[in-house]
Amino acid sequence: xxxxxxxxxxxxxxxxxxxxxxxxxxxxxxxxxxxxxxxxxxxxxxxxxxxxxxxxxxxxxxxxxxxxxxxxxxxxxxxxxxxxxxxxxxxxxxxxxxxxxxxxxxxxxxxxxxxxxxxxxxxxxxxxxxxxxxxxxxxxxxxxxxxxxxxxxxxxxxxxxxxxxxxxxxxxxxxxxxxxxxxxxxxxxxxxxxxxxxxxxxxxxxxxxxxxxxxxxxxxxxxxxxxxxxxxxxxxxxxxxxxxxxxxxxxxxxxxxxxxxxxxxxxxxxxxxxxxxxxxxxxxxxxxxxxxxxxxxxxxxxxxxxxxxxxxxxxxxxxxxxxxxxxxxxxxxxxxxxxxxxxxxxxxxxxxxxxxxxxxxxxxxxxxxx
Numbered sequence: 001x002x003x004x005x006x007x008x009x010x011x012x013x014x015x016x017x018x019x020x021x022x023x024x025x026x027x028x029x030x031x032x033x034x035x036x037x038x039x040x041x042x043x044x045x046x047x048x049x050x051x052x053x054x055x056x057x058x059x060x061x062x063x064x065x066x067x068x069x070x071x072x073x074x075x076x077x078x079x080x081x082x083x084x085x086x087x088x089x090x091x092x093x094x095x096x097x098x099x100x101x102x103x104x105x106x107x108x109x110x111x112x113x114x115x116x117x118x119x120x121x122x123x124x125x126x127x128x129x130x131x132x133x134x135x136x137x138x139x140x141x142x143x144x145x146x147x148x149x150x151x152x153x154x155x156x157x158x159x160x161x162x163x164x165x166x167x168x169x170x171x172x173x174x175x176x177x178x179x180x181x182x183x184x185x186x187x188x189x190x191x192x193x194x195x196x197x198x199x200x201x202x203x204x205x206x207x208x209x210x211x212x213x214x215x216x217x218x219x220x221x222x223x224x225x226x227x228x229x230x231x232x233x234x235x236x237x238x239x240x241x242x243x244x245x246x247x248x249x250x251x252x253x254x255x256x257x258x259x260x261x262x263x264x265x266x267x268x269x270x271x272x273x274x275x276x277x278x279x280x281x282x283x284x285x286x287x288x289x290x291x292x293x294x295x296x297x298x299x300x301x302x303x304x305x306x307x308x309x310x311x312x313x314x315x316x317x318x319x320x321x322x323x324x325x326x327x328x329x330x331x332x333x334x335x336x337x338x339x340x341x342x343x344x345x346x347x348x349x350x351x352x353x354x355x356x357x358x359x360x361x362x363x364x365x366x367x368x369x370x
Contacts, residue, residue, distance in 0.1 A: 001325040002032045004068025006061045007039040010075045012283035014042025014306035015313065017072040017093065020049040022318045027054035031325050034058050034067055043310040065089075072321060074313065075300055076103055085110035090329055092321055094118055094133075096270040097344055098245040098358040104350070111348045113329055117317060118270075119243045119352060120342035127242060128338070129320070131178055132312035136302040138182025138238065141265045142171070144296055145234040146190065148263045148287060154294045156261030158233045161191025168192045172228050174220065174249055174274060175238035176203045179267050181211075183236045188212045192234075197224060225249060229257040237266040237274035243344070244354035245272040252276050252290075260292035269297040330370050340366065 003026055005018045016039050023033045033055045037047055047057045058064050065071065065084035073093035077085060085091065085107065095116040097104045107114050117129035142160075149155035149169065162168035171187040173180045176198035187194045188211065196211070197220035198204050204217040211217075218224050229235075229250075235258075239246055246268035255277065268274040269281075277290045280299040287296050302309035320339055323332045333340040344352040349364035356363035 001069045002034065002067055003321075003325060004064040004071045005033065005035040005039055005055075006064045006071065006073065006081075007036040008042075008074050008303075009080070010078060010300060010303075013075055013300050013303040015074040015303055015310045016040040016043045016045065016306075017074050017314070017317070018321075019043070019310060019314045020045055020053045020055070022314055022321075023050055023053040023055045025318060025322055026325060029322060029326055032056065034064050036061050036064050040310075043306040045310075070321070070324060072317075074303075074310075076100070077107070079106075082106040082110070085112045087111040088113065090115065090324060092117070092317070092324065094270070095344060097352070097355040098243060099270060099272045101359045104345070104355060104359060104361070107345050108348050108350060112345075113343070113347075114345040115324070115329065115339070115342045116243070116344045116352075117342070119344060120320060120338055121242065122338050129313075129316050129342075130240075132316055133302045133309065134178035134240075135182050136305060136309050136312060137267050138179035138236075139186050140301050140304065141179070141183045141236045141238070141267050142186040142190070142234075144286070144298075144301070145171070145236060145263050145265045148265075148294050148296055149233060149261070151261075154261065154287065154289055155263050156233055156259060158261075160187065160234075168214075169233040170228075170231050171195070171234045171236065172197065172225075172232045173236045173238055174225070175240065175268075176200065176207050176217070177238060177240055179238035179240070180236070181207065183238055183267075184211060184215050187234070187236075188215045195228060197228075220249075222249075226254065226257060229254060229262075230259070232258065233262060235262070235264045235275075237264065237268050237278075239268050239274045240271065241354070243352050245358050246274040248274060248276045250275045250277075255291040255293045258293050261294065262292075263294045263296065265296045267301065269299050273297060334370065343369075 070090040151157035
C-alpha cells in the first residue's frame with residue numbers, strides 16, 4: 001500500500017501525522033511512504049530524517065493525494081482539499097464530522113473511506129486515539145485560561161494561585177473525562193479552587209478520591225452551573241459525546257451571571273462547542289469577547305505544542321494504521337472491532353449513527369459497506 005503524508009494546512013497547525021520512526025514500520029511491512037516536503041518541520045522532524053527511514057519526499061501535495069492509497073492526516077480536510085479526495089481512498093485522521101455538514105457532505109460525495117481517530121473505541125468505551133490529544137488540550141486549556149485571565153488580554157486580572165492574603169482563582173470544569181481531569185489537575189496544581197461537574201456519579205467518586213483537596217466534585221445540572229458562574233473566573237468546557245455534537249451547557253443568557261473579564265475555554269469546539277456563544281477560532285486570533293466574557297475556542301489546541309502532540313498522537317495511531325495497510329480496511333475492521341468503530345463514511349454512505357443524526361441525514365448500518 002502507498003501511504004501519503006501531506007503537510008497540514010489548517011491555520012497554525014504544526015503537527016504531522018507520522019513521525020520518521022513510523023515510516024520504518026511501514027517500509028518493513030512492504031509498503032511505500034510519500035511525505036510532503038516540509039511536512040514534519042513544525043514538529044521538529046526534517047525531510048532528511050524521513051529519507052533516512054525510507055520515505056520518499058514529494059514537493060507537490062497534489063501528487064501525494066493522487067498517489068496514496070491511504071492518506072494519514074492530523075486534522076480534517078479543509079475546502080481546498082475536498083477535490084483531492086477520491087473514490088476508495090482511505091483517509092485516516094481526526095474528522096469531527098458532527099461539527100460540519102459541509103465536510104460531511106464533501107467526504108460522502110467523494111466516496112472515500114473516512115476512518116476517524118476520534119471514534120475508534122475500545123470495549124470499555126475508552127477512545128484510545130483521542131486520549132493523548134485530550135490530555136494535551138486539557139492541560140493547555142488551563143494554561144491558556146490563566147493567560148487570558150490577565151488584564152492585558154481582556155481578563156479580570158486574576159492570578160490563578162493567588163498570594164498569601166489574597167484568594168486564588170475559581171475554576172469550573174464541565175466534564176470529568178480525560179480533558180476535564182487534566183484541566184483540573186493543572187488548575188489545582190497552580191493553586192486555584194477547582195470544581196469539576198459531571199453526570200456520572202461513579203466518575204465523580206473516582207475524581208473525589210484521586211484529586212487534591214482544592215478540587216471539589218458536583219453533580220452537573222443547569223442549576224449547579226448557574227449557582228457557580230457568579231463566583232467563577234475560568235470556565236473550561238470539557239464535555240464529549242463520541243462522534244456527536246456537544247451539548248450547549250452555557251447559554252447566551254447565562255453570560256450575564258458572570259463578572260466582566262471571566263474567561264471561557266471551549267475544548268469541545270471540535271464537536272460544535274458546549275457554549276451557545278462558541279465559534280471556532282485559530283491560534284492566530286484565539287479569542288473574542290461577548291458580553292464582557294472572554295471566549296477562547298481554538299479548534300486545534302494541541303497544534304500549538306506540536307513536538308509533544310505529534311509524538312503522543314503517532315504513538316497511538318501507528319498500530320492501527322499499520323493494520324489497515326497490512327490487511328486492507330475491510331479485513332482490518334472485521335478482525336478489530338475497535339478499528340471498525342472508527343469508520344464514519346464509506347462509499348458515500350454515513351455509517352456512524354451520531355454523524356447522520358447530527359444533520360438528519362440517511363444512516364447506513366456499517367455491515368452494509370463490507
